[in-house]
Amino acid sequence: MTDKKAPEKEEVVKTNFIHQQIDADLAEGKNGNRVHTRFPPEPNGYLHIGHAKSICLNFGTAEKYNGLYNLRFDDTNPSKEETEYVESIKEDVRWLGFDWGDREFFASDYFDKLYDFAVELIQNGLAYVDDQTPEEISAQRGTPTRPGTESPFRTRSVEENLDLFARMKAGEFQDGEKVLRAKVDMASPNMHMRDPIMYRIMHVHHHRTGDKWCIYPMYDYAHGQSDFWEGITHSICTLEFEVHRPLYDWFVDHLKDAEYRPRQIEFARLNLSYTVMSKRKLLELVKDNHVNGWDDPRMPTISGLRRRGYTPTSIRNFADRIGVTKTNGMIDVGLLEHSVREDLNKSAQRVMGVLNPLKVVITNFPEGEVDMVDAINNHEDESAGTRKVPFTRELYIERDDFMEEPPRKFFRLAPGREVRLRYAYFVTCQEVVKDENGEIVELRCTYDPDSRGGKSPDGRKVKATLHWVSATEAVEAEVRLYDRLFNDMDPQGHKEVDFKEFMNADSLQILPKCYVEPFVKDAKALDHFQFERLGYFNVDKDTTAEKLVFNRTVALRDSWAKANKK
């Protein structure tokens, strides 16, 4: 040993352009050196992996700078929003491992303040009531390349505007009859600045404010102000809001007297290959029964991934790895899968299970005897200990692990060949039993009693170790295998073709009769296992006292299958 100390392995803290901008803000002493972020979901659907990226970014950033983060529901459109969604969102964020403490807010908390501020803007000649129809307003808005024209109601007096707005609130008008608009600039090259609508009339019951209001603020009018009132310093959102930023700033500019101001920064939303990532499309899959609910294990929703067997750690590591930029890209699902394998490899209880059973009779093993052999629970974690697995005369092995005429590189069982049954014995295939159709129905093997534990008694080697299960002691289970929901890398990237055209008809495969070692008998929903040599599986919530149901989270890497494909 040298006396030079090895350099501490520096934890490479990944940075990103947002952190760099925050560093710059801090260097300038902005906002009293506070960093305060928020995650602002609209409670109109379930959270997906894209939201997880945003949550990790927003909340992770606050944690990095010892700041605070809020959870705020953007509930300004009661026609789409429901309490069910509020609950699922909270559950998902909590599951990911974030605790927002008492900082749980709703845009609807600010309806009164928002109203007052609107009145103020009217008084300052910065907002007006427009009587026109949606069609008329839309026609006047112009196009991206042609400026808009001003509404005939734009020059209404302050008094008239105040009166009309009060009556809008009082419910004197029908839906769509009037709107409140900000008076900005109809000739702006930015469409969002062309007198955006601040309030619309909606006689709709709100999940929190009930029937108190019949006018509701629009996103652009509510968001920045909510940020301001909560003391948010960095309002991180996705790229499509970039063109809204001047409007965000416009409203905040008129929210006077403070040496503090929130700043909107945009990043690229997550795109994952072979799936879709918009609430609208996911809702469509659910509503039209292309999947079995929001938490279908094939869905990229947080609840779907959870049910599928993904862990919070794996998702957060994934979010870390993909980084944060303004580049629109496409992340390979393989990276997500790598993240779960990595996490589960360290923690998952190992167990043996046979998906496609092939019966094996050990002809020289006494009938009725049960030999409890020792098995290691997790080679990656010695503290996980060992367990006993019953070995009997009749067993099941995986059909794929036997070939009557094995090709060159097939190491597994074949006529006359000896292999190891993991943790148990060396066995040799003596006879292949077929039915009248020529189907292999049973293998008759002999075992070497001296190889108990799977150790070769005389130093002889076998090229394969197979997983197995006792035909008489094993537990039956249903196993659900999942494949990508879509066959196309980018199902929503085809302008002419509906994304559903690319759905993978074989995304769900149900194996009703699999066998698992008795150890799993009392497993509870969401418990994770590695079925040795197969993959990671978890207990599905459909499991009952009578029937165990497993989901395959992800298969193990399989270089044999890969080599075989070529």
Added chain:
RNA sequence: UGACCCAUGGUGUAAUUGGCAACACGUCUGAUUUUGGUUCAGAAGAGUCCAGGUUCGAGCCCUGGUGGGUCAACCA
């Protein structure tokens, strides 16, 4: 015939005030292995969209292109 944004190996991200392009996933070798997993060792793969300019020196700065994205809900 607008505004705003983006452009680095196959994919995703790095590159301190301009200084010989780094990491992860994937791919391919080989070793170890009672999981064809894990782990370990190694390799291939971009000269940074294009064209100019500034500079001793440009992925980083400037100009002009090209390609892609976003914006015309009383959605968020």
